[in-house]
Amino acid sequence: MFIFGASNSYGVFSTYYLNDRFAGTSAATLSWIGSLITISMFSLNALTGALADRRGYRTTAYIGTALCSSAYILASFSTKVWQLMLTQGLLFGVGASFLLAPTNSIAPQWFHRHRGLASGVAIAGSSLGGMWFTAATQAAMDHLGFAWSLRILGIVTLVVTGTMNLLYFQRVPMPPRKRIFELQVARRLTFWLIALELLTAYTGHWAVVFYVGTAARQMGGSAQDGSRLLLVLNAANVVGRILAGFIADRFGSINTLVVSLLLTAMVEMSLWLSACSMASLYALCVFYGLVSSTFISLNPVIVAAHFSSSPLSSVMGMTNIFSGLGGLLGNLSQGAIFDRLDKHMHLTNTIIFSGIATLLSAVVALALRAHLIRSGSSKRFLQKI
Numbered sequence: 001m002f003i004f005g006a007s008n009s010y011g012v013f014s015t016y017y018l019n020d021r022f023a024g025t026s027a028a029t030l031s032w033i034g035s036l037i038t039i040s041m042f043s044l045n046a047l048t049g050a051l052a053d054r055r056g057y058r059t060t061a062y063i064g065t066a067l068c069s070s071a072y073i074l075a076s077f078s079t080k081v082w083q084l085m086l087t088q089g090l091l092f093g094v095g096a097s098f099l100l101a102p103t104n105s106i107a108p109q110w111f112h113r114h115r116g117l118a119s120g121v122a123i124a125g126s127s128l129g130g131m132w133f134t135a136a137t138q139a140a141m142d143h144l145g146f147a148w149s150l151r152i153l154g155i156v157t158l159v160v161t162g163t164m165n166l167l168y169f170q171r172v173p174m175p176p177r178k179r180i181f182e183l184q185v186a187r188r189l190t191f192w193l194i195a196l197e198l199l200t201a202y203t204g205h206w207a208v209v210f211y212v213g214t215a216a217r218q219m220g221g222s223a224q225d226g227s228r229l230l231l232v233l234n235a236a237n238v239v240g241r242i243l244a245g246f247i248a249d250r251f252g253s254i255n256t257l258v259v260s261l262l263l264t265a266m267v268e269m270s271l272w273l274s275a276c277s278m279a280s281l282y283a284l285c286v287f288y289g290l291v292s293s294t295f296i297s298l299n300p301v302i303v304a305a306h307f308s309s310s311p312l313s314s315v316m317g318m319t320n321i322f323s324g325l326g327g328l329l330g331n332l333s334q335g336a337i338f339d340r341l342d343k344h345m346h347l348t349n350t351i352i353f354s355g356i357a358t359l360l361s362a363v364v365a366l367a368l369r370a371h372l373i374r375s376g377s378s379k380r381f382l383q384k385i
Contacts, residue, residue, distance in 0.1 A: 009133035009234070010034050013088070015213030015226045016141065022081055027344070029081060031335030033089040034210060038202070038327030040093025041100060042320040046181060048101040049317030057102030061165040065158060067095025072154030076147040088150075099161065101317060102168055131234040138227035182314050190306055191315075193368040194299065195322040197361050201261065201295050202326030204357030207334050207350060208233065208268065208288055212281060215347055221278055229285050236289025244294035245301075252384040253301045254369045260294040261362035267291060269355040273348065295361070306372075330357060 017030050052060040071092035078084045133153070140149035185191045212233065213226025248256040271284040300316060307315045334350050341349040372385055 009137055009230060010037065011209045011211075011213050011230050012134055012137045012141070012223075012227055014210045015217065015223060016146070017081075017084075018214055019217055020223075021146065025081060026335070027338040028332065028335035031210075031331045033081070033084050034206065035328045035331040036085055036089030037093040037096065038206070038331065039324040040090055041096040042202075042322075042324030042327065044094060044097040045100055045320035045324075046314065046317035048097045049314045049320075050181075051098075052101040053314055057168040058165055060098050061102050061168055062162070064095045064098030064100075065161040065165060067098060068092055068161070069095075069154045069158035071095055072150045072157060076150035076154070100320075131231055131238075134227050134230040134234060138224060142224075181318060185307055185315055185318065189371055190368070191319070193364060193371060194302060195319050197257075197295075197364040197368060198299060198319055199322040199326040199329075200357050200361035200364060202323045203330035203333070204265075204268075204354040204361070205292065206327060206331055207354035208272070208284070208292070210331070211334070211338070211347055211350060212285065215272075215275065216278065216281060218346065219276075219278060219281070225278060229281055232282055233285040233289040236286050237293045240290040240292070240294055241297045243290075245297060248298055248301065250384075253298050253305065254365065254372065254385050257295055257298045257302070258362060258365045258369060260291050260298075261358060261365055263291040264288065265355050265359040265362060268351060268358065272351045330354070 014030070014034060017025075017033070018027055022030060048060060048064075071087050074091065075084055075087035078087055136156075137149055137153065140152050144152070209230070212229050213223070216225040216229055217223075244256055244260060267284070267287045271280065271287060275281050275284055299319070303316050303319060333353060337349045337353055338344065338347065369385060373381065373383070376385075
């Protein structure tokens with residue numbers, strides 16, 4: 001709830017930075033704040049995952065709580081973009097990585113038959129967090145100002161995650177290991193296809209989250225309109241992730257992943273490119289929210305299913321390196337495209353870039369499905385996988 005919730009609600013800050021506080025600064029420069037959250041959170045997950053396996057989930061999570069809370073408090077005193085890059089971006093991302101390592105690995109350990117549903121419910125908490133963070137951040141900024149909104153988020157993060165960390169229990173303690181990286185998994189094509197799918201999916205994923213508020217402002221809407229759009233997006237994400245987990249248990253995680261990525265590209269390229277009113281943006285957020293973030297909840301299930309003999313946190317950490325790289329590539333590219341091609345007047349080229357990246361991730365997911373069918377005992381094209 002507090003890891004991805006902060007990322008899912010960052011659009012509130014992104015809209016505020018781009019249109020108000022740092023209106024004269026390029027989108028490419030401002031995108032570094034969100035990019036550093038993503039790259040730090042995911043790319044360091046290989047190290048924090050190994051630490052979680054070695055030192056325990058609870059200890060690792062408390063380090064993350066301390067860092068994330070400190071990041072918010074320090075960011076509240078920032079007056080320059082580079083200061084926000086270091087605090088709200090880098091420091092928070094590092095802390096989120098410590099929280100993400102145990103969080104991603106717990107649900108798949110405790111469930112087998114309904115593993116997809118369990119993971120979907122757990123990851124749906126990030127969208128609930130996005131709803132709360134979005135509403136709370138906008139309300140605090142409207143009534144208390146920018147600095148105190150960050151301080152409040154820091155205090156709440158400290159209290160809530162500090163309490164929730166007490167509930168982290170490993171089902172089976174991991175044996176002690178000498179290696180941080182499980183390099184033997186890199187010999188398998190399955191690993192590289194999952195990594196490439198995550199790279200391309202995250203390259204296109206954050207465009208709606210970070211720019212739908214700006215799209216609302218371009219149509220004459222207010223900052224509050226942008227926040228309401230993010231609330232709708234996160235509410236739809238809650239339903240979509242739980243529904244995807246249920247469908248994945250019935251029809252297969254990879255089958256569900258392929259369909260959801262294809263639908264995401266179709267929704268983004270059709271509804272967002274043709275959006276001409278606030279009503280059309282709300283429709284975008286509903287349908288995009290239902291289908292777009294299912295890959296976040298399904299990929300841990302896929303990794304757990306096909307790398308069950310390896311330390312789970314470490315393998316997920318290795319795949320998450322590519323998630324971070326995708327987020328960095330996507331955010332910086334979208335910022336540059338918005339500056340140079342869209343000229344801050346529209347979002348056409350930014351949308352096309354995001355949609356193409358998502359479509360590529362669907363193609364890679366199809367390749368992963370074909371590879372697993374070819375290497376399995378059953379060669380039937382129509383099967384649960």
